[in-house]
Amino acid sequence: MVKVGVVGASGYTGLELVKMLTSHPGFELTYLATTQGDTLIESLHPSLEGVITMPVEKADVNGVLNACDLVFLALPHKASMGFAKGLLENGLKVVDLSADYRLQLDTYEENYCPHEDKEHLDEAVYALIEYYREELKGTDLAAGPGCYPTATLLGILPFIPYLDTSAPLFVDAKSGVSGAGKKLSETTHFVTVNDNIFAYNPLKHRHAPEISEKIEKVHGVKMHVNFVPHLIPATRGELVSVYATLKADIDPLMVLKEHYANDPFIRIRDKPVDIKSTAGTHFCDIYAAKNGNALFVSSAIDNLLRGASSQALAAANLMCGYEEGMGIPVIAYVP
Numbered sequence: 001m002v003k004v005g006v007v008g009a010s011g012y013t014g015l016e017l018v019k020m021l022t023s024h025p026g027f028e029l030t031y032l033a034t035t036q037g038d039t040l041i042e043s044l045h046p047s048l049e050g051v052i053t054m055p056v057e058k059a060d061v062n063g064v065l066n067a068c069d070l071v072f073l074a075l076p077h078k079a080s081m082g083f084a085k086g087l088l089e090n091g092l093k094v095v096d097l098s099a100d101y102r103l104q105l106d107t108y109e110e111n112y113c114p115h116e117d118k119e120h121l122d123e124a125v126y127a128l129i130e131y132y133r134e135e136l137k138g139t140d141l142a143a144g145p146g147c148y149p150t151a152t153l154l155g156i157l158p159f160i161p162y163l164d165t166s167a168p169l170f171v172d173a174k175s176g177v178s179g180a181g182k183k184l185s186e187t188t189h190f191v192t193v194n195d196n197i198f199a200y201n202p203l204k205h206r207h208a209p210e211i212s213e214k215i216e217k218v219h220g221v222k223m224h225v226n227f228v229p230h231l232i233p234a235t236r237g238e239l240v241s242v243y244a245t246l247k248a249d250i251d252p253l254m255v256l257k258e259h260y261a262n263d264p265f266i267r268i269r270d271k272p273v274d275i276k277s278t279a280g281t282h283f284c285d286i287y288a289a290k291n292g293n294a295l296f297v298s299s300a301i302d303n304l305l306r307g308a309s310s311q312a313l314a315a316a317n318l319m320c321g322y323e324e325g326m327g328i329p330v331i332a333y334v335p
């Protein structure tokens with residue numbers, strides 16, 4: 001068994017990791033931490049009462065090094081790299097869910113803050129599983145993609161060779177409120193979100209440069225991404241609609257089916273996709289259609305799982321020589 005820990009265990013993605021790791025056949029959960037510690041996991045998450053009992057420590061690099069072979073960092077940006085540095089220097093395997101190791105240095109510093117661990121940034125593998133599977137098998141540092149970039153890239157990457165790259169690319173994304181993490185804010189307040197839907201940070205969200213950078217890395221094509229996220233009155237789930245212009249006469253569903261023929265966690269749908277069918281799972285459901293040269297691609301994921309924790313777990317599986325799908329959830333919360 002590989003010994004694993006979760007730092008940030010009180011948060012939403014931390015909880016999802018604990019839920020999956022409790023019954024994972026190849027990983028033994030040996031360390032849990034938050035900023036304060038001194039509690040039990042079932043006290044932080046009463047839903048775990050009767051399922052698992054385990055102490056939660058105050059987060060500490062030496063504590064992780066003594067207890068774990070691999071650690072998941074479910075921490076906010078900036079906090080993560082401060083913590084990861086000491087672990088990586090000591091040879092620990094790290095799967096980071098924040099943005100700290102996702103981007104090349106200039107993109108990161110333009111959109112976040114000065115980087116505090118430049119030394120390890122180049123070693124990080126972007127954990128968009130279907131595109132970086134082989135690299136993940138050989139790395140000690142996986143960087144979990146953002147939830148919106150995950151759904152967007154899985155939908156649009158197969159089409160990049162067929163797009164008119166001089167035409168605008170629009171990404172219209174909708175997310176459940178858990179995408180914002182557990183901290184309280186006016187934007188995520190019940191009264192703001194209930195019976196409501198609204199765009200936020202239109203055309204200037206930090207995930208647009210992440211999507212552009214990864215399109216360029218995979219296809220060598222520079223594309224400006226017009227990205228508009230919306231908040232919807234749902235707890236979890238993300239639906240991304242991409243509007244693009246084709247330069248070639250293709251059958252969109254055939255392109256998707258051929259591209260993902262060997263990817264068991266991508267489901268190509270013949271009808272428009274919905275969030276509920278992926279809630280609680282690692283699946284990304286994708287649908288596409290065209291009208292002349294107008295292309296519509298729609299993808300749905302669970303932001304907490306495929307958008308964060310199950311994608312992190314799939315990366316950890318590959319980093320430890322396990323099957324990608326080991327312990328990965330596939331049964332949706334339906335109805």
Ligand SMILES: NC(=O)C1=CN([C@@H]2O[C@H](COP(=O)(O)OP(=O)(O)OC[C@H]3O[C@@H](n4cnc5c(N)ncnc54)[C@H](OP(=O)(O)O)[C@@H]3O)[C@@H](O)[C@H]2O)C=CC1
Nearest residue numbers: 008010011012013034035074075076097098179181182308
């Ligand atoms: N929510 C989502 O859908 C997605 C989230 N992510 C990323 O995953 C990461 C975690 O997100 P999420 O779980 O939603 O966030 P939450 O705010 O729900 O949880 C973050 C947790 O980190 C803990 N924490 C904060 N600072 C520190 C620190 N210095 N040391 C130890 N623990 C700390 C907090 O615990 P406490 O205050 O109790 O100590 C908190 O519980 C973020 O980087 C986020 O951007 C990525 C993709 C999707």
Ligand SMILES: CC(=O)N[C@@H](CCC(=O)OP(=O)(O)O)C(=O)O
Nearest residue numbers: 098099146147148175176179180
């Ligand atoms: C609904 C909501 O607020 N979502 C978050 C994105 C969450 C996520 O994937 O991403 P990071 O790891 O990059 O924070 C946002 O718009 O900032």
